[in-house]
Amino acid sequence: MGVLEAVQRELKALFGPRALLGPEKGVYRYDAILVGSEPLAVVLPESLEEVQALVRLARRYGFPLVPRGAGSGLSGGAVPEEGSLVVAFTRMLRLEVYPEAQAAFAEAGVPTARISEEARPYGLFYPPDPASWRTSTLGGNLGENAGGPLCFKYGVTGDYLLELEFVDAFGEAHRLSREAYDLPGLLVGSEGTLALLTGARVRLLPLPRHRATLMALFPGVEPLAEAVSRAVAQGALPAKLEFMDPVCVGAVEDYLGMGLPRGRALLLAETDGDDPELVEEELSLVERTALDLGAQVERAAGGEEAEALWRARRAVSPALGRIRPKRVNEDIAVPRSALPRVVGEIEALGRAFGLVVAQFGHIGDGNLHPNILFDPKVEPEAKVWELAHGIARVALRHGGVLSGEHGIGLMKRAFMAEAVDPETLGAFLRVKEALDPQGLLNPGKLLPDP
Amino acid sequence: MGVLEAVQRELKALFGPRALLGPEKGVYRYDAILVGSEPLAVVLPESLEEVQALVRLARRYGFPLVPRGAGSGLSGGAVPEEGSLVVAFTRMLRLEVYPEAQAAFAEAGVPTARISEEARPYGLFYPPDPASWRTSTLGGNLGENAGGPLCFKYGVTGDYLLELEFVDAFGEAHRLSREAYDLPGLLVGSEGTLALLTGARVRLLPLPRHRATLMALFPGVEPLAEAVSRAVAQGALPAKLEFMDPVCVGAVEDYLGMGLPRGRALLLAETDGDDPELVEEELSLVERTALDLGAQVERAAGGEEAEALWRARRAVSPALGRIRPKRVNEDIAVPRSALPRVVGEIEALGRAFGLVVAQFGHIGDGNLHPNILFDPKVEPEAKVWELAHGIARVALRHGGVLSGEHGIGLMKRAFMAEAVDPETLGAFLRVKEALDPQGLLNPGKLLPDP
Ligand SMILES: Cc1cc2nc3c(=O)[nH]c(=O)nc-3n(C[C@H](O)[C@H](O)[C@H](O)COP(=O)(O)OP(=O)(O)OC[C@H]3O[C@@H](n4cnc5c(N)ncnc54)[C@H](O)[C@@H]3O)c2cc1C
Ligand SMILES: Cc1cc2nc3c(=O)[nH]c(=O)nc-3n(C[C@H](O)[C@H](O)[C@H](O)COP(=O)(O)OP(=O)(O)OC[C@H]3O[C@@H](n4cnc5c(N)ncnc54)[C@H](O)[C@@H]3O)c2cc1C
Numbered sequence: 001m002g003v004l005e006a007v008q009r010e011l012k013a014l015f016g017p018r019a020l021l022g023p024e025k026g027v028y029r030y031d032a033i034l035v036g037s038e039p040l041a042v043v044l045p046e047s048l049e050e051v052q053a054l055v056r057l058a059r060r061y062g063f064p065l066v067p068r069g070a071g072s073g074l075s076g077g078a079v080p081e082e083g084s085l086v087v088a089f090t091r092m093l094r095l096e097v098y099p100e101a102q103a104a105f106a107e108a109g110v111p112t113a114r115i116s117e118e119a120r121p122y123g124l125f126y127p128p129d130p131a132s133w134r135t136s137t138l139g140g141n142l143g144e145n146a147g148g149p150l151c152f153k154y155g156v157t158g159d160y161l162l163e164l165e166f167v168d169a170f171g172e173a174h175r176l177s178r179e180a181y182d183l184p185g186l187l188v189g190s191e192g193t194l195a196l197l198t199g200a201r202v203r204l205l206p207l208p209r210h211r212a213t214l215m216a217l218f219p220g221v222e223p224l225a226e227a228v229s230r231a232v233a234q235g236a237l238p239a240k241l242e243f244m245d246p247v248c249v250g251a252v253e254d255y256l257g258m259g260l261p262r263g264r265a266l267l268l269a270e271t272d273g274d275d276p277e278l279v280e281e282e283l284s285l286v287e288r289t290a291l292d293l294g295a296q297v298e299r300a301a302g303g304e305e306a307e308a309l310w311r312a313r314r315a316v317s318p319a320l321g322r323i324r325p326k327r328v329n330e331d332i333a334v335p336r337s338a339l340p341r342v343v344g345e346i347e348a349l350g351r352a353f354g355l356v357v358a359q360f361g362h363i364g365d366g367n368l369h370p371n372i373l374f375d376p377k378v379e380p381e382a383k384v385w386e387l388a389h390g391i392a393r394v395a396l397r398h399g400g401v402l403s404g405e406h407g408i409g410l411m412k413r414a415f416m417a418e419a420v421d422p423e424t425l426g427a428f429l430r431v432k433e434a435l436d437p438q439g440l441l442n443p444g445k446l447l448p449d450p
Numbered sequence: 451m452g453v454l455e456a457v458q459r460e461l462k463a464l465f466g467p468r469a470l471l472g473p474e475k476g477v478y479r480y481d482a483i484l485v486g487s488e489p490l491a492v493v494l495p496e497s498l499e500e501v502q503a504l505v506r507l508a509r510r511y512g513f514p515l516v517p518r519g520a521g522s523g524l525s526g527g528a529v530p531e532e533g534s535l536v537v538a539f540t541r542m543l544r545l546e547v548y549p550e551a552q553a554a555f556a557e558a559g560v561p562t563a564r565i566s567e568e569a570r571p572y573g574l575f576y577p578p579d580p581a582s583w584r585t586s587t588l589g590g591n592l593g594e595n596a597g598g599p600l601c602f603k604y605g606v607t608g609d610y611l612l613e614l615e616f617v618d619a620f621g622e623a624h625r626l627s628r629e630a631y632d633l634p635g636l637l638v639g640s641e642g643t644l645a646l647l648t649g650a651r652v653r654l655l656p657l658p659r660h661r662a663t664l665m666a667l668f669p670g671v672e673p674l675a676e677a678v679s680r681a682v683a684q685g686a687l688p689a690k691l692e693f694m695d696p697v698c699v700g701a702v703e704d705y706l707g708m709g710l711p712r713g714r715a716l717l718l719a720e721t722d723g724d725d726p727e728l729v730e731e732e733l734s735l736v737e738r739t740a741l742d743l744g745a746q747v748e749r750a751a752g753g754e755e756a757e758a759l760w761r762a763r764r765a766v767s768p769a770l771g772r773i774r775p776k777r778v779n780e781d782i783a784v785p786r787s788a789l790p791r792v793v794g795e796i797e798a799l800g801r802a803f804g805l806v807v808a809q810f811g812h813i814g815d816g817n818l819h820p821n822i823l824f825d826p827k828v829e830p831e832a833k834v835w836e837l838a839h840g841i842a843r844v845a846l847r848h849g850g851v852l853s854g855e856h857g858i859g860l861m862k863r864a865f866m867a868e869a870v871d872p873e874t875l876g877a878f879l880r881v882k883e884a885l886d887p888q889g890l891l892n893p894g895k896l897l898p899d900p
Pocket of ligand 1: 144317
């Protein structure tokens, strides 16, 4: 009997029908952006102990494990290499809210949005809100240290982590708070390369009592970026600050037909808090800077109007999909003061390459998603990737970073060598070697080849 | 020429009068709680490059480096082992505020309070505020992940770290933001055992426009803890929630004579925010729960009355020093809901040992400082340490942790074995081995002997 059969037999014995060995495992080749090899097998564990058993098995036979949440990742982090075993956490769904402690414990597979849904009856919420929050999992959010619109004011996934439960590459289980060496903090954002995360205790916050929303339409992207930069410097701390460039605005208008004017750049701002006057006052600060920079401003009269505006923002992804069949979704973050120049340079770069570039993102913290839209039948992919690298270089040149929130994964691996100096890379490799000496956990991700 | 002379000669060549080789280095044997060996030498670097040169020297000769800020630590973290070289960061004092970015860059030696002082003209502040903030340094705060009264609402030192500049055990310099592997996050709280921190870019917040303060006197510690637990569960999020038990109240009254009634437990609460009504409302919530539990409440009529109350809190340390010549300052953190039982059990434990125990601390996040006061001429130290361990065990039994904010250092090292399971300890040791294979950085701290 070959090794493969032996492994499959053991997996069947351990996991029964939750070990996928047939063609249905092909679905697990993809995340939301890249395609990899068909895995050896897919396993859907339901407990910490099962995850431990799986790691021990993988160690024994020496095959790599690829942790996976919902596969909504945008850098190929959950995409399997040849001959690996996918560990899909979507069956680990236990969720408990502790209202007194303003905390919740959730297993890795819990979809992000469910945490806030379960917390709401207690007047609490879980702030990190990636746009993918209905599908993405807490494990995947921890793996990528995901952010979202609310993260400008409230911080990212790692800021809400109180305790982390995980299985290390030796098959040992841990549940650690953030004292002594902050291993939980180290594992956040490690993209499945240092441990398998099985659950987390997260911090909840009281729901703010009031919100106010506005939309501002600017003559172009640069004045919009300038307005954001100025308003924030003056002390505005909106809960959300989202932007869409004219390409996005046009695409959404084609898609939803909601009467948005073409050729404008759109800013959505939402302030929140417990005091209605202050919430309005903070929004007025954004309004004034927008008006100063030539924008036309509309305030949402109530919850429904606000909801319609946010629908436009959420429609960006599907709307862009109708312009060209494929796209590369970049994810950069730059210092706020560099925003106007960065968005301008990226626009110019797109024109120079003759490719459609659409920009949107959580502009409050300088997190942009320049998307290159293309038709592989007409536009050579090599050119697209060249432009993508050009965009990343713009970010680095302006003191920015390579991954605002989507991670390095498979997609930006090669780029790490440019973004990080050799000494730091050396330190990263030493950490990887210490925690996963066999190189079992998500090989070929995040770190470039040594 | 012996090795020692060779090292001293090189240090002199590199650092001139900033290499202390004579008796004045004896001062660097202490932190605020323990005494160690006289170091081989003390060096006061003034730049990143000098720190690198020092690490290279230490590697070459194989002698250990003990990083030191102000030496205000309470767990012996900066106390030197036999034959080591102390690196005192108190000359690295560069500080720049970037009001537009709501951030500051400070070198390791900058006293904590100076960051807020320099930020104030821009309407900004740096929230982490250990009671030692006039003397303690940013480097020491990062080393211990220090908290303070404001940290209940605002979070601890690590929550404000944007970028970390450090020299690793190989002498390489790094300046890293918190992407990919979060090494900055790992180094926070590592007590000088993984790297020498030379500076940090930290996040600032807008100063709140209003504050309100009250003092509540309870018949005992347990109802006080119960009131805190209830008020917070009901959604109160005061900026500060500090408590003093009857021993502390009596000591402060003896010291300051400000008319505090004896035999009571004292709670100080401060709320802050931009809206005066909400600030009052939040304080009223604390007031009502306090009244329900039999407290007598006094609101500060204005800034000066509030200041007088905070003066009482700050006087605790010197005041306790007058009761007995020595003390052991414990530092535990327990879940808020366990507070009433924990403070009660610690009181009882002190009585059973026949030793004076005074309790105070940042009670909002369950961080208590039970202090054992003793006279070494009368009360055997062994008994004191036995009680200290007993107190730590109370914390662990109630789901708490060993170090609320003062770190493990030298003092609680042996205890790590009880607090952390062997697998986790193994993971800590692997991290240490990876980042400091020669064991050059602050040996004998934080981790127990393998
Ligand atoms: C339409 C759309 C909008 C998006 N918007 C945002 C946004 O606003 N903000 C944002 O940050 N991201 C966004 N994303 C990206 C993506 O949703 C996030 O990166 C999310 O965190 C991925 O979660 P997931 O469960 O799908 O993880 P996956 O894609 O399955 O995995 C992501 C990474 O985490 C690792 N991983 C997953 N689970 C575990 C585990 N249990 N233990 C260890 N490692 C694990 C994987 O190996 C992989 O490296 C968006 C994606 C889409 C498609
Ligand atoms: C009266 C009093 C009140 C206090 N109140 C509080 C409080 O409210 N909250 C609180 O958290 N603490 C408190 N402390 C404890 C202490 O002030 C803190 O731990 C503080 O962070 C120590 O800073 P320091 O500069 O004195 O560091 P040190 O004591 O010199 O060093 C502390 C640790 O950090 C390491 N270290 C120092 N500098 C560096 C560096 N540049 N690179 C790497 N490692 C370094 C040292 O090796 C050591 O392990 C108090 C202490 C006193 C005496």
